[in-house]
Amino acid sequence: MNSAESHALALRLYEAGRFEEALALLRQALADGESSEVWSDLATVQFRRGEVGEAETCFRIALQMNPNEVQAAANLGAMLLGQGRAADALPFLERGLATMTAEQRSAMQIKIISARHAVQLRPFGTAQKLEQFLRLYVSDDANERSYFETHIARYVATLEGLPEGNPGQRLLELGAAFHHLTAALIRCKGYEEVRCTDVWEGEPSCKRVLTSRDGKFRDEVTVDNFDLQSSPWPYADGGFDVVLCGEILEHLALDPMALMAEINRVLKPGGTLLLTTPNLASAHAVEQTLRAESPYCYGQFEVG
Template sequence: MRRRAASARATQALQTVQDAVFAQTDAAREWHRSNLVIHGLRYCADLDLVNGLAPEGPLLDIGAAPCHMTAMLQHAGYPVVGLDLAPQRVGPLIRTLGLDVRACDVERETMPFADGHFAGALLCETFEHLRVDPALVLSETWRVLAPDGFLLLTTPNVYSLPSLARFLLGRSVADPLSEFGKLRALGHMGHVREYSAREVRRFVEASGFAIERLDFRYDRANPSRRKRILNLAYHCVPRRFHRDIVLVARKIGSGAGPGLAPLP
């Protein structure tokens, strides 16, 4: 699917984050600004998806940094908690906007919340960064969600047109040296790997969720000539070759769930 024009509510939330970012020092702004340029429309699309799900209760944003989505959810009126490996990386923005972001290595630790605490959880553009135990992350997400709570998961599609083109040209989906280098440059892993929709579905269903929606999308707004050509190609191929996977699932049951413990 194409990304529809963002709602006024989402656009206002994005503007609030942009204003806060531009109030930071130049050194602090660089990472924020590049993320806002690349992901701003995606943030709006995800917020509109959350609005459509109409959650009644607190939300959890997993892998929150740079905390733009956390801030937009808060601006939209949702009680939201962010979890991040090292939230101090974006401490000035967290303090400026009064965000609740907590430190947690979600691949090695249990999440610091009671069972069934959240009405919904977002795992947006995070799954591809998990390098230790993505099954634990989904198991813990199931645990902290209320019965019928939703999971919104977005991640790059390994079978997108750009990825297939790289394979055909003898290149990897992402340069390993660059992606591992982000551990030191940014404090988190880059893209460990990208997944197919079938692989994401299997992970999510095995973790106790029922898939409510699974779709694909691409960003039509990038003005570069290369992107315009790519978007024309997207328009001509089945959706399964679009750039991103978008999945909405619901927690089913209220028993023990997957119940995975962190690896020793």
């Protein structure tokens, strides 16, 4: 038999539970001509036989030969997650999503959420470590860095105050702006989907890729651009488990009850709203107001 024939017969034997014979044929196929598919299938058989170390080596060889071998990535990620190695598993699980069917993606998303829970919030559980994670998403722009430094304590407190996300749960982040919190909501809190709103001009809805400065983390989010206080919100009733409204109310020029009514509409019954706004009675806010400046840390009132 040639390599392809040995490989095909090995797969049939594997499906029949004849692992020893399948293993021998896969090794013969590799001897006749290496391929990433054979290495990946060899790893799968080894894993079923309990040869975890050997299986990991073979999966990694398959991915070195072909980084687009997504089934190998998915299987390696699932195996590592089962060993409690969530940090190692997460990149492979995410890579494995690339060419999956909708049903397969749904199952894999559950594994990814589990891995994120195990990896992120626990290591970044202290305020100091959460801050380190948040700094991975700050650009070199001077204005952005100034804004970040002003609000870092609030960012950390916000993350600590939000409930943990679970598979299938959705969070709506209002006024995401610089997206300083967005990646942490995905990576640290574990929500399956984080949807963002902004008020900048542009497409009504667009995709934005959030990449950490070290290149380790990469997430795609949907950003909806509309006026929170006067435009219809493009979301179904009860579509979100959590709504985050951080430092938004003080920016509104109209009655904030329209915004509150929409938040109530899009939240699921029993959902969570986390709302923060500056203390108007603080010395800082009073001083700002007397200067005809807004009570938040940036911007001025428009006086006509």
